[in-house]
Amino acid sequence: MSWMFMRGSIWKYLQCGQYGRTGDSLHHFPPAFFFNSEPEEVLSIDEPSASADEEMDSAILFGVMRGNVVGLSYYTGVVNNNEMVALQREPSNPYDKNAVKVNNVNGDQVGHIKRELAAALAHIMDSRLAKVEGVVPFGAKNVFTMPVQLSFWGKDENRQVVLNHLKQYGFKLDPMAKGFGSNWITKRAGPSYSAPVLPAVQMSAEQLMTEFDKLFEDLKEDDKTREMEPAEVVGTPLLPHQKQALAWMVSRENSKELPLFWEQRNNLYYNTLTNFAEKEKPENVLGGILGDDMGLGKTLEAIALILTNFHDGKPLPVEKRENDQSYQKCNVTEKPEKCEKGNTNKLGKRKCEKGISKLHKEATCSFQKDTDFDLALAEPATKVKRKAMKKGAIVSQCSAKVVSEKKTRATLIVCPLSVLSNWIDQFEQHVKPTVHLNIYVYYGPDRSKESAVLSKQDVVLTTYSVLTHDYACRSNSPLHKVKWLRVVLDEGHTIRNPNAQQTKAAVDLEAERRWILTGTPIQNSLKDLWSLFCFLKLKPFADREWWHRTIQRPVTMGDQEGLRRLQALVKNITLRRTKTSKVNGKAVLELPERKVFVQHITLSEDERQIYESVKNESSAVIGRYFNEGTVLTHYADVLALLVRLRQLCCHPHLAKNTSFSGIPGDSTPEELQEKLVNKIKLVLSSGSDEECTICLDSLTFPVITQCAHVFCKPCICQVIRSEQPDAKCPLCRSELRLEHLVEFPLEESETSVVEKKSKEWLPSSKVSALMHSLTELRKKNPMIKSLIVSQFTAFLSIIETPLRESGFVFVRLDGSLTQKKRIEAIQCFQSSAPESPTIMLLSLKAGGVGLNLTAASRVFLMDPAWNPAAEEQCFDRCHRLGQKKEVIITKFIVKNSVEENMVKIQDKKRELAAGAFGTKKMSSSEMKQAKIKEIKALIDI
DNA sequence: ACCGCCGGGTGCC
């Protein structure tokens, strides 16, 4: 199993923390299992293109036949020998409703499929019985007609239907037999698109992972190891690997080479995959994917790039500040008012208090979530940071000097809201203070709609939500009018869903150079990668058909050649270093060692007694569900029981407020409401990996329906809107009402619950073990700082008591803190002052991507996480760039308990996560089986 | 299109 790709899943996890803050979402645990649904039902809500895509993933070759393309002289599209062509239905054709257009790789029409054949194909294509693909064997000199080799791909169960249908029209498919068939395609239609005769042996996921591992294992290529000094205005000295990144990025931006798989032949540029040729030189991708692992300094690398490579390798011309006077003039002089923590309204949006100057609210007021739904723009929300404004619009007005360059100099940076302020900080930190850089934060209701304002900037910062929102009304979106010098997508894996508006909004930006920053370039599936290639405008892969035919299908079918192509492609445009990767054999970053210990805990007799009795009760209930076959319909209840057991492993008091709700029956609306709230809280906080079955992504803005199914609010609202007046639950078809949706109460503090109990405080075996370790550690070295991590914030509260009693100074970081308090807590903890806290109580999922707790070199993980990636992410908060000490992690696991079983499941998940790339999602029945197995394993049935 | 097909002109040897 590869460590590197473990990181991948961790990163995905991180990303969930950032947006949803609620659920894990491992790709191999699609949502269907929980909701007891068939994926087909879900797909029907999705765009047709998405489902077509799914179908193609499992397509087999039905056979091939020869056909004819006619009417060539009427169209401009030309085709080479052995060039791939696309077939497209044209039902609106006035002469023949069966018409089938033939287009070349460029999308130019070449001709039509001959009438009689089109008559046979129309139905097959319209009802998606098969995808029909063409290759023209001799295309070059045909004037009126040309032959085309058609291959039919589809689901196995449609094979006979297609064959019979064709037969009715007098056509017959040749099976892809040796000799003519496969040879023909293989040898003549570009490099190997061969379809094995036997059922495809899928390359195992592990194999694929290993193959990809090798790509970045040890970077030896010249262009990735050469170093470059940044422009003089970059105030921070770059580390060697950062100079390498800069050199590589600059070389990519200034590349005059042809893109991969293109050759110059005679006077034409020739694509060796599709055999397409054209006169115009295909643009290379002036950019790529910066896939460095977190902590290696992607932000700094990007800032260095912006300042260092303006045109022809020359640095960005910037204004030097003569004295601070000119700067002062530009300042926002009005003193910003403080904005108190907003109240949380029904939608979970945090509103700032009324009457506060719109312009000068602090980051504290900003939305915690960056979702399409947050309607941030309609709200009187925020300027993200006052200093942003300082540098932003107001400054730019007085920086009269416009660089004579006709081209725009502006770089657009798109990032999640949670890292927006980080970008501003980093610019401030890394750009010499003597330099004036125009940075405009395009965010908030007062953002300029003048594209001229934006194009004048050096840097424009915005968020994915704003980008997507603007895209919806493109005509009014300056973002989409400016021809950017450069667009940088930070946390670029957020555009991994090619059907999402967010992705489309990003792809639609016009830019000379395009970059994706992400810690997880290769996340789960090839399709994720395709989104990135779309954004990079990688010819010809931005078109799904060519991507599919040249890369995705060959790879998923186990074609070695296809895999090599994919590898070459990824390697060509990606720079990725991990904490452990090496450059010419030398570690890119020396990190101190990290050791994980498991401390087994034996429950006291009293604790064991309670545990066993609850366990027996739970086993009985779950056993009954098993017998009834209703485990999955009672999934939330099962989770509740399991959570209770896990809590009992930590502290008996914890389990008291997780009552088993049972089946909602004749309860009052208030009770039902409460039960639903409890259910959604449970599902989201249990650490199981739930996803929204509509967007198939991690839950953003989770809501629960009356029928107890959880979706993203935007997703389910769209369903309700489109199915009005009688919308049905996508999962169980029960009636849906907008007003019945129950939301996940954000950031609820659980301290009140525990405070009541604090009078009757009792220790537990686990707490005692922790306290023992902590006091021992303090004796040994009182300066060492520790993280105490739990998924149960109430447990953290319980731990507070003995910490106080033993005189430990500690801070606490969990989801209930405001942004401001959060920052305070982190700064306080990171401080090296002698009286600074040595302990941080940390809720497992608190904080976003960048949470840096390197002051700690000890981690006490109080309870095992459902998802091992969550633990890894948590460990990485202190085991990262800047950590000077050895990191020692202690995991407390109660013997003979659900916790031990969770550890076993974790191990299995690690294996799965390592192999997630290139595998399809499990079918819903496989999923159910997996989930049932998991529950069985957890409760020992 | 150096084809096929259409339809008009034409018609012993």
Place this chain on the structure above:
DNA sequence: ACCGCCGGGTGCC
């Protein structure tokens, strides 16, 4: 000749 044959017009769907 209700044929054959000739040669011009013509041509995706």
